[in-house]
Amino acid sequence: MSEPGGANRARSEAMLPFDDRGLAYGDGVFETVLVRDHRPTLWQAHHARLIRGCEVLGMRAPDRDALEAAFAGAPGLKVTKLIVTRGSGGRGYLPPAQPKVRLRWRSTAFAPDTARWSAGVEVGLCRLRLSRQPALAGIKHLNRLENVLARAEWREEKIAEGLLADQQGWLTEATAMNLCWHDGRRWFTPPLEQCGVAGTLRAALLEAGLLEIAPLHLDELARARALCLINSVQGLWPLRRLHFPIQREPFEPPLADAHLALQRSAHQLLGYHR
Template sequence: MVVASVPSLPFDDRGLAYGDGLFETVLVRDGNAVLWEQHLSRLMLGCEVLDIPAPSRDQLDATLSRLGDGLQVLKLIYTRGSGGRGYAPPAKASPRLYWQATPFSPQQARWKQGVRIRLCHMSLARQPRLAGIKHMARLENVLARSEWHDPDIAEGLVTDGHGRVVEATAMNLFWLSSSQPMPCTPSLEHCGVLGTLRQVMLDAGELMIDELGVDELAGCQALWVGNSVQGLWPVVRLDDTEGRILGEWPITATHRHLQRLAHDHLGYPAI
């Protein structure tokens, strides 16, 4: 296996050619990876689904030993390597693990003031076999994110093509409705990414799984988008695909409560 901190992918690497690989984006504080076990669990799941030999725990932990103090984001890229003919994978894979760490500062203004988001035209194809894992073939997310250039719009929501809201382009979605006793998040059994912040909050009993239609968004009591790097952003305005306002929410104690629970898992301050 190749392990490198400076990416130098061969032209025939299957991750480059076909998206045949996985990645993780990890918040690291003073050399300690936040939600490391959840990230490793998702990476192992991805290896199982794609039938790629998994990297060893020692190899993955070794990337952390090279990081210094402060807040950083560690990007791991794990490809099947080279080989095979066309789409056919090689009989014996020689995976490549690449990593890079960069200094990071969360967007605290979005914690405090909330964010404006929009609906995307782009929808996600249902493919249960790939649902949940963080594979490298993310063209749907790229196309969804390319739909707007307004810096005042922080995120875009995507559906599964059946009118069910799945996630944001780079974050999971959370909501509170009058019909449920606690905040909810979509199941993601057909498509979408099983976010690590989402997972730890589900495991802690702080969320429940439900479905949400596009036509139900405006009637929610509260909306949030979040991930394990940026934390949780309260949604204060939702636009449709044409920029018309679908819903607006003042930030309340309900928003702050879920945000506090999420930030406790990440080591971020309460607002």
């Protein structure tokens, strides 16, 4: 990784032109990385998803060195957001044959909401249903209007996240986190082949064998004896109460401590517990 320098800073903070395809069409991908004293957390998973996203969109990814330059700068706990767009050019939707991809980033000081680790969170089921598009599922592309509309459904501070089902009622994710559910014996996370973003903490827990993939339909919510939300920045939040947008009693998963082992592993992966 290079030191924070003039050229680096200039690139990281440079504005984007009107004709950038990231702005025009959402033609690009992004990553939000937890960085501790210049060391990106779960970087292998973030990098792999970024590469995969560029492949799906048919564009060359920036070199790893160029990406890792974003983690220079002041020490401490930060979140670094990387945006990679297909750059300018092309004829309308048609991408240029040899796009010059554009890389930008910004780092922000960060502290996780540790109260939520222990107390858990209340979550609302969103009215919006995710559309199904296998050609874009899983990657972290810049077309995020569904997430924006879903997140705009509530402003009450006591609701920490919004749960999303797809058009057919399959529970998929939360607006900015992945969903895990426990059947009384093991932890599962829904498949993301039709929609949703495949999070990096989810990937790491799957790889570690601590999580398996299994679908959960809204109509069979009672199969979930425990629920939690995860991402690579916030860690793991146990879900204490799920509110519905219709007249229906909130759902409170009965197992209160089922998440403790998974949370410990997740937080070790993120460097929150050592």
